[in-house]
Amino acid sequence: MLNYIWSGMILISFAVAIFTGRIEETTAAAMEGAGNAIQTCIGLLGVMCLWSGIAKIAENSGLTSVFAKLLRPVTKVVFPKLKSESAALNAIVLNMVANLFGMGNAATPLGIAAMKELDKENCYRGTASNEMCMFVVINTASIQLIPSTVISLRQMFGSENPSGIVVPVWICSICAVIMGVLAAKVFERRGKGRL
Amino acid sequence: MMNLISSFAIPVMIVGIIVFGLAKHINVYDSFIDGAKSGLESTIQIAAPLVGLLVGISALRGSGAMELLAKVLAPVTGYLGVPSDVLPLALLRPVSGSGSVAIVNDIFKNCGPDSLAGKIASVMMGSTETTFYTIAVYFGAVGIKNVRHTVKSALVADLTGMVMAVILVRIIMT
Numbered sequence: 170m171l172n173y174i175w176s177g178m179i180l181i182s183f184a185v186a187i188f189t190g191r192i193e194e195t196t197a198a199a200m201e202g203a204g205n206a207i208q209t210c211i212g213l214l215g216v217m218c219l220w221s222g223i224a225k226i227a228e229n230s231g232l233t234s235v236f237a238k239l240l241r242p243v244t245k246v247v248f249p250k251l252k253s254e255s256a257a258l259n260a261i262v263l264n265m266v267a268n269l270f271g272m273g274n275a276a277t278p279l280g281i282a283a284m285k286e287l288d289k290e291n292c293y294r295g296t297a298s299n300e301m302c303m304f305v306v307i308n309t310a311s312i313q314l315i316p317s318t319v320i321s322l323r324q325m326f327g328s329e330n331p332s333g334i335v336v337p338v339w340i341c342s343i344c345a346v347i348m349g350v351l352a353a354k355v356f357e358r359r360g361k362g363r364l
Numbered sequence: 365m366m367n368l369i370s371s372f373a374i375p376v377m378i379v380g381i382i383v384f385g386l387a388k389h390i391n392v393y394d395s396f397i398d399g400a401k402s403g404l405e406s407t408i409q410i411a412a413p414l415v416g417l418l419v420g421i422s423a424l425r426g427s428g429a430m431e432l433l434a435k436v437l438a439p440v441t442g443y444l445g446v447p448s449d450v451l452p453l454a455l456l457r458p459v460s461g462s463g464s465v466a467i468v469n470d471i472f473k474n475c476g477p478d479s480l481a482g483k484i485a486s487v488m489m490g491s492t493e494t495t496f497y498t499i500a501v502y503f504g505a506v507g508i509k510n511v512r513h514t515v516k517s518a519l520v521a522d523l524t525g526m527v528m529a530v531i532l533v534r535i536i537m538t
Contacts (some may be wrong), residue, residue: 196426198425205422210411221399222396226395230387230395297511301508315374316491323486333371337379344525345521351515
């Protein structure tokens with residue numbers, strides 16, 4: 170999909186540029202954009218290393234398992250059909266904790282492991298179970314304690330208070346997750362999607 | 365009050381995690397280096413897609429296409445109270461992670477990170493994930509093609525996050 174979006178962007182830009190007579194400006198902007206991208210990456214490198222380092226400490230010290238235990242009551246509500254000690258539930262909780270700590274690299278393999286466990290309990294081959302849908306929805310609306318990428322971008326561009334948006338982000342993420350979970354619970358019973 | 369919590373959140377997390385690690389007798393420095401190395405790798409990995417998408421967005425801006433789009437959407441965005449710069453982000457956020465970073469970059473450059481658009485973009489960016497990418501990776505890993513209501517529910521979540529972002533930032537800034 171990105172294939173069409175990206176090529177569309179470039180083609181539309183130059184098509185419009187012909188009409189607005191801003192061809193040189195467009196080319197210059199494009200080149201500048203390339204440079205900006207690398208500047209942004211360089212700016213991000215430091216903070217990304219910092220957070221990945223801290224997150225690794227949390228993982229190695231078992232802090233993530235402690236959080237996982239705290240999340241159990243929540244997961245029981247969201248995944249009522251999974252038994253407490255199931256491997257799937259364990260993997261799900263670890264993935265959620267990894268996301269919480271902003272450990273994207275760890276969260277994805279953990280998430281895939283969770284999907285594989287859920288698939289073992291799934292009786293409908295090739296079709297997503299309710300638990301799978303719920304799990305993916307929660308991941309797409311993921312809650313991060315510290316949205317490090319945004320904060321460091323803000324700092325790079327001279328924000329007066331880069332981390333000031335943390336609390337609004339928490340509130341929005343929580344609302345998004347709640348609505349996502351509710352929507353999934355409603356949709357799983359209705360319409361053609363029913364199992 | 366919100367600012368106070370926000371300012372303390374990061375120091376508390378860092379200190380807390382290090383103290384916990386020391387209490388558990390692990391070598392926190394070695395763990396840090398280990399994690400930092402993988403952070404380095406992932407940032408380098410987004411460099412190429414970021415170049416591609418930022419080139420695309422800068423070209424759209426330079427040609428005047430973005431202004432045209434904003435003019436067309438002005439009645440809608442004005443009614444909703446959404447700054448027109450933020451609309452491309454709302455549309456692209458569920459589709460592409462590096463594209464979103466590129467748009468946020470662009471908004472910060474043109475409007476500043478503390479402007480209305482900048483703050484809304486920040487909150488939107490931080491509170492939702494790249495929906496279609498996540499769906500593709502997670503369901504692809506188990507070979508499932510029929511995802512049923514996942515897309516609808518995920519988009520409900522994304523929409524909620526974005527609407528709340530606009531509402532919250534407007535409340536805070538007035």
